[in-house]
Amino acid sequence: MTHEPAVDEVLAAMADPTRRALLEDLAAHGEATATALADGLPITRQAVVKHLAVLDRAGLVAGRRRGREVRYVARPEGVAATARWLAGLAAGWDRRLREIKRIAESRPGPADPRPGRAPGPGGPASR
Amino acid sequence: MATDRIEREIFIKASQNRVWAALTQPEHIARWFGDSAELDLRPGGKMVFGWTEYGSHHAVVERVEPPSFFSYRWGHGAEVVPAAGNSTLVEFTLTPADAGTVLRVVETGFASLNGSDVEKATAVRENTEGWASELGELQQYAEGQAA
Numbered sequence: 668m669t670h671e672p673a674v675d676e677v678l679a680a681m682a683d684p685t686r687r688a689l690l691e692d693l694a695a696h697g698e699a700t701a702t703a704l705a706d707g708l709p710i711t712r713q714a715v716v717k718h719l720a721v722l723d724r725a726g727l728v729a730g731r732r733r734g735r736e737v738r739y740v741a742r743p744e745g746v747a748a749t750a751r752w753l754a755g756l757a758a759g760w761d762r763r764l765r766e767i768k769r770i771a772e773s774r775p776g777p778a779d780p781r782p783g784r785a786p787g788p789g790g791p792a793s794r
Numbered sequence: 795m796a797t798d799r800i801e802r803e804i805f806i807k808a809s810q811n812r813v814w815a816a817l818t819q820p821e822h823i824a825r826w827f828g829d830s831a832e833l834d835l836r837p838g839g840k841m842v843f844g845w846t847e848y849g850s851h852h853a854v855v856e857r858v859e860p861p862s863f864f865s866y867r868w869g870h871g872a873e874v875v876p877a878a879g880n881s882t883l884v885e886f887t888l889t890p891a892d893a894g895t896v897l898r899v900v901e902t903g904f905a906s907l908n909g910s911d912v913e914k915a916t917a918v919r920e921n922t923e924g925w926a927s928e929l930g931e932l933q934q935y936a937e938g939q940a941a
Contacts, residue, residue, distance in 0.1 A: 675907070756800055760800060767816045767826050771806050771813045
């Protein structure tokens, strides 16, 4: 498994709350122009266009020209690589949690005081 | 959609105290996270853990509320001191449940990593997780044989 270059661009694009809001708007409404998107947000149309450009470079939206205006749509497949990347990291946590479970459920357990404990050689089987 | 967050949980048939110990005692941490671990268990305390092959990794403890909450900020890449832009926040919550404990982990902040740190984080985890998974399978195999 190799790192897909899109992941860091997608993460950076999604780091901004305004861009997340734009993506949510697009996902909810299908397609929209920058003007329509700016109506729902406390920022200018120019700012929306800049944010859309970042999302476009990351492969998260696509613009389609219709006559004089550009309509934007969300590209859910753009997050697929990132979702896979995060799923891989999540699987790592699953393994760690299973190991913590094994340790906590083992007997004698980690919090059990050992009577007359004498750390060092000859102690209870340490692995 | 939240691409900035990993959330997992597991039910453990052991008291909160035992889970807390498995989670925060360095000799145990070294079993679930790297090959070796040091931990100064207090807010601002340093945590160092390492894989022999990939160098030492650093974390800073954020909150310690035994036996129910523990969090640290984890720097991505060997010898990286955790700071904004190169670290993620890992939070563990221990909740008593039905003759055991639910251990939940939430890791956040991937979106604030810059590109090269994403690569480092990925490289280290793919390598170490790969080993962890192989060792886990080997261990299960061994336990199966012994049973």
